[in-house]
Amino acid sequence: MVKKKALSKDSKLAELIAGDRRLLQLLPRFGIALGFGDRSIEEVCRMNNVSTELFLTICAIYTDNGYKPNRAEIKSIDLGGLLPYLKASHQYYLDERFPHLEEHLQRIIKASGAKYGPMLSHFYDEYKQEVMRHIKYYEEEVVFPYIEELRKGQRSNTYQINEFRHNHTNIQDTLDDMMNILLKYLPGDILPKERIEISLDIMELSDDLNRHSVIEDHILIPYVESLENALP
Amino acid sequence: MRNRVIICEASEIIANGLAEIIDSMAQFDVVARIESPEHLCEKITTSDANIVIINPVLLGFLNKEFLSQLCKEHHDIHLIAIATSYLDHNMLTPYSGIIEINDTRAKVISKMNEFTQSENTKKADDVELTKREIDVLVAVAKGMMNKEIADMMNLSIHTVISHRKNITRKTGIKSVSGLTVYALLNNLIDENINPT
Numbered sequence A: 001m002v003k004k005k006a007l008s009k010d011s012k013l014a015e016l017i018a019g020d021r022r023l024l025q026l027l028p029r030f031g032i033a034l035g036f037g038d039r040s041i042e043e044v045c046r047m048n049n050v051s052t053e054l055f056l057t058i059c060a061i062y063t064d065n066g067y068k069p070n071r072a073e074i075k076s077i078d079l080g081g082l083l084p085y086l087k088a089s090h091q092y093y094l095d096e097r098f099p100h101l102e103e104h105l106q107r108i109i110k111a112s113g114a115k116y117g118p119m120l121s122h123f124y125d126e127y128k129q130e131v132m133r134h135i136k137y138y139e140e141e142v143v144f145p146y147i148e149e150l151r152k153g154q155r156s157n158t159y160q161i162n163e164f165r166h167n168h169t170n171i172q173d174t175l176d177d178m179m180n181i182l183l184k185y186l187p188g189d190i191l192p193k194e195r196i197e198i199s200l201d202i203m204e205l206s207d208d209l210n211r212h213s214v215i216e217d218h219i220l221i222p223y224v225e226s227l228e229n230a231l232p
Numbered sequence B: 001m002r003n004r005v006i007i008c009e010a011s012e013i014i015a016n017g018l019a020e021i022i023d024s025m026a027q028f029d030v031v032a033r034i035e036s037p038e039h040l041c042e043k044i045t046t047s048d049a050n051i052v053i054i055n056p057v058l059l060g061f062l063n064k065e066f067l068s069q070l071c072k073e074h075h076d077i078h079l080i081a082i083a084t085s086y087l088d089h090n091m092l093t094p095y096s097g098i099i100e101i102n103d104t105r106a107k108v109i110s111k112m113n114e115f116t117q118s119e120n121t122k123k124a125d126d127v128e129l130t131k132r133e134i135d136v137l138v139a140v141a142k143g144m145m146n147k148e149i150a151d152m153m154n155l156s157i158h159t160v161i162s163h164r165k166n167i168t169r170k171t172g173i174k175s176v177s178g179l180t181v182y183a184l185l186n187n188l189i190d191e192n193i194n195p196t
Helices: A013-019 A021-030 A041-047 A052-063 A071-075 A082-151 A161-167 A172-185 A192-230 B012-023 B037-047 B056-073 B105-123 B131-141 B146-153 B157-171 B176-185
Strands: B003-008 B028-034 B051-054 B078-083 B097-100
Touching (some): A013 A041, A021 A052, A161 A192, A172 A192, B003 B037, B028 B037, B037 B051, B037 B157, B056 B078, B097 B105, B157 B176
Parallel strands (some): B078 B097
């Protein structure tokens, strides 16, 4: 585990990643290209037009369990890159992680036969709708456009980030349920190898989504509140 | 399991300070801050809290009655007092922990941690669903709301919620759709019932 204070902009990016391999998945979300050689975190960030402070803060959320940045820390960070980062994360979940999960799950559903297949399939379809409602139809289509307007200095009369604070449910719970069902409750003889593999994927995705919501709750919301307060 | 905390304190300075310390801890989320205990009961239900930190002064003479009523409706709730002035020893008996106004940050953190540890060991023993819990589970899986289940089973809505919390703790499953699959897999309900 890398602690927040141990992350320095002068360390090599390669060393940071060697310390926690989960950070690797953050690079494409920031648009940081591979082939960064032995450059420092600060150099690589500058080359890719990424705020070093934002990069380090998000890395700390991934490496330091339970770390939640406070308002004072957020204030000093250039957050222009936050929305593109969050959108790239969403795209990664929707276009890569969930389809990958679904592919595995379809095989398990098939092998589960008429007795268990339909209930698993129904469960996943409902979950998929929940994810789409959360990420696509709410965050991407309501919250983010609102923030972009704010950044242009326009205030919407119909929406406030406070609503997001209250409506921000988590989508990890049902995912964890899915893992429990696959590991603990589905009869043991149905594709055990595949189920272990998918469970490892689910744990990773659930952890990722957890940290993603820390970013939304503890960076995005305070950021948007400050934008709201800055308008007359 | 993460702990969900409600802070009930009239002073905004104290409430915010306490919330800041607790929110900085990994295992704790402050889910609500309220100034008076008037709607505390509903707040516990709606925010699914398991810890209430309250200033005993707010309860005045109602202290014990109010709290025993509260504990009756929410079996698994834990009460912690935030003591901002001198309190009679008698007043503090219902609480499982006391945070004092001049405790340091480290002290508050260690008190909260100490509290959850005893909490977790206590919860480790029972794992089987009781008959009552199975009845509630089946009703949930059939798509019934808490209120409907309470009416059908002649229980208070808080008791239904407390059963649901126990079901989730024992099975590891939180969502209604997940519980439905659990009930189907364990032949607790007929697979022809469409859960939607």
